[in-house]
Amino acid sequence: MNHITTISKATLLESVGKGGCGECQTSCQSACKTSCTVANQECENK
Amino acid sequence: MIHKYQHGNIMLVLDVYSGAVHIVDSIVYDIIDSYKELSSEEIIFKLKDKYNKNEIAEAIKEIEILEKEGLLFTKDYYEDYTLDNRDTVIKALCIHIAHDCNIRCKYCFASQGDFQGARTLMSEEVGIKAIDFLLENSGNRKNLEIDFFGGEPLLNFEVVKKIVEYGRSKEKQNNKKFRFTLTTNGVMLNEQNIQYINKYIDNVVLSIDGRKKVNDNMRYTQNGDGTYDIIVPKIKKLIESRQEKNYYVRGTFTRDYLDFSQDVLHLADLGFKNTSIEPVVTDPQNLYSIREEDLPVIFDQYDILAEEYMSRYNENRFNFFHFQVDLNQGPCFAKRISGCGAGLEYLAITPEGDIFPCHQFVGQKEFLMGNLAESRFDKSIGISFSKAHVYNKSLCQQCWAKFYCSGGCHANAYHSNGDISQPYELGCKMEKKRIECSLGIQAKLFNGKDVK
Numbered sequence: 001m002n003h004i005t006t007i008s009k010a011t012l013l014e015s016v017g018k019g020g021c022g023e024c025q026t027s028c029q030s031a032c033k034t035s036c037t038v039a040n041q042e043c044e045n046k
Numbered sequence: 047m048i049h050k051y052q053h054g055n056i057m058l059v060l061d062v063y064s065g066a067v068h069i070v071d072s073i074v075y076d077i078i079d080s081y082k083e084l085s086s087e088e089i090i091f092k093l094k095d096k097y098n099k100n101e102i103a104e105a106i107k108e109i110e111i112l113e114k115e116g117l118l119f120t121k122d123y124y125e126d127y128t129l130d131n132r133d134t135v136i137k138a139l140c141i142h143i144a145h146d147c148n149i150r151c152k153y154c155f156a157s158q159g160d161f162q163g164a165r166t167l168m169s170e171e172v173g174i175k176a177i178d179f180l181l182e183n184s185g186n187r188k189n190l191e192i193d194f195f196g197g198e199p200l201l202n203f204e205v206v207k208k209i210v211e212y213g214r215s216k217e218k219q220n221n222k223k224f225r226f227t228l229t230t231n232g233v234m235l236n237e238q239n240i241q242y243i244n245k246y247i248d249n250v251v252l253s254i255d256g257r258k259k260v261n262d263n264m265r266y267t268q269n270g271d272g273t274y275d276i277i278v279p280k281i282k283k284l285i286e287s288r289q290e291k292n293y294y295v296r297g298t299f300t301r302d303y304l305d306f307s308q309d310v311l312h313l314a315d316l317g318f319k320n321t322s323i324e325p326v327v328t329d330p331q332n333l334y335s336i337r338e339e340d341l342p343v344i345f346d347q348y349d350i351l352a353e354e355y356m357s358r359y360n361e362n363r364f365n366f367f368h369f370q371v372d373l374n375q376g377p378c379f380a381k382r383i384s385g386c387g388a389g390l391e392y393l394a395i396t397p398e399g400d401i402f403p404c405h406q407f408v409g410q411k412e413f414l415m416g417n418l419a420e421s422r423f424d425k426s427i428g429i430s431f432s433k434a435h436v437y438n439k440s441l442c443q444q445c446w447a448k449f450y451c452s453g454g455c456h457a458n459a460y461h462s463n464g465d466i467s468q469p470y471e472l473g474c475k476m477e478k479k480r481i482e483c484s485l486g487i488q489a490k491l492f493n494g495k496d497v498k
Contacts, residue, residue: 001108001111002071002104002105002108003070003071003073003074003101003104003105003108004059004068004069004070004071004074004105004108004109004112005068005069005070005492005493006066006067006068006112006117007067007068007069007373007488007489007492008065008066008067008373008374008488009064009065009066009117010064010065010066010116010117010120011064011065011066011373011374011376012063012064012065012379012382012449013063013064013065013116013120013123013379015065015376015377015378015379015382016123016124016127016378016379016380020378020380020381021378022134022135022137022187022391023187023188023189024189024377024381025189025191025225026137026138026191026386026387026391026392028386028388028392028404028455032296032322032324032367032368033229033251033296033324033405038377038381038382038385038386038450038451038452039371039376039377039382039449039450039451039481039484040367040368040369040370040371040372040376040484041376041377041381042372042376042377043376043377043378043381044189045378
């Protein structure tokens with residue numbers, strides 16, 4: 001492609017299948033304590 | 047749904063429902079808004095004076111291909127995916143080991159340590175009950191989290207050690223792994239507790255707001271002296287001897303000093319690699335609360351930080367919590383719409399053993415869920431938290447960022463709007479800016495693959 005570079009594919013849709021094991025870190029617990037970014041949490045069920 | 051924006055000289059298009067992220071050129075950037083409304087001919091006619099016709103046609107073709115591949119304009123696949131009334135287990139506790147504090151921070155949401163109650167310390171007995179409670183209610187979940195929080199946890203450090211020892215002794219027989227975090231203001235750190243913390247505590251959150259004038263404006267001792275000079279050498283000592291173990295230095299910015307990028311960079315320059323800085327959460331009546339009119343300055347600050355993040359990237363000495371995003375191995379969909387799990391998977395325990403949905407609801411009687419000493423635990427409050435996910439929040443419906451923020455902080459929503467399902471809009475705006483910056487950084491890293 002000359003006009004578009006895809007840097008991340010359909011990761012959200014793919015994750016529905018494996019989702020919800022809950023082994024990941026609680027998002028608020030790690031550093032922020034007052035906001036709720038989840039996108040920077042690691043999946044522990046890779 | 048798509049979201050397009052510019053980060054510096056890079057143009058990005060996010061496809062909300064697939065999670066795809068694209069870097070585009072100016073032709074696609076100009077086409078993408080009208081792509082679904084106009085025919086190819088109409089688009090070409092509209093842009094013919096700005097771009098070559100063949101290039102416009104080629105760009106339209108590329109958008110069509112990505113649409114067919116499910117990477118642009120994808121529909122909402124998840125409307126039927128329900129999280130209401132889901133069966134959850136508890137996996138994390140915020141243990142308020144001390145409702146007392148040795149410093150007096152002006153902005154403290156915990157009423158300077160006591161959470162509007164008596165100044166108390168948790169007993170070993172209550173702490174052990176908290177561990178047992180978590181073991182009993184965590185089902186098959188292996189990874190369990192305990193955050194020692196306050197007040198100031200080092201005021202009750204002997205009980206912290208007893209709880210850690212007890213938790214570790216229970217890991218093997220229960221097939222669990224505890225991850226202990228300790229949040230501290232740093233004032234009481236010394237040779238002995240640093241040694242213990244670095245050996246036994248998995249993550250440490252060290253509170254400092256940045257430059258001396260900024261930190262000391264809000265964080266001072268009972269005598270009114272700033273804490274900066276006390277804590278910096280101690281935090282340095284802890285971090286230098288921590289090796290590869292996790293930590294964050296965590297600050298708060300307020301309206302008093304909105305140039306918080308300088309504080310983050312100051313912390314980085316002190317040698318504190320992992321940083322997090324958050325907007326103050328407080329009553330809007332307070333003069334130092336963040337206002338809508340402050341947003342342009344705040345957005346500029348995030349841009350400055352993003353720029354600096356890139357320029358320091360090769361040095362590997364600067365991690366800003368909100369800029370870390372893994373585009374390929376991030377959290378799953380369930381996590382992205384349910385968020386922190388407060389009231390369900392994550393609870394706070396007070397020194398008296400009272401159970402609340404999270405640390406920010408502690409002391410609010412309408413959110414009291416039970417008491418460990420009395421073996422009372424009422425899950426009914428958790429039901430409203432279970433339903434407070436992005437698909438049940440009207441403000442999130444048309445928001446492109448919902449799968450990155452998971453609908454925002456329940457406590458911020460409640461404290462600003464009296465309803466955990468009504469997000470704190472000012473917080474949303476800042477969160478969206480942080481997400482744009484973090485994805486912009488990923489795009490720049492992708493473009494400059496030579497960056498190592």
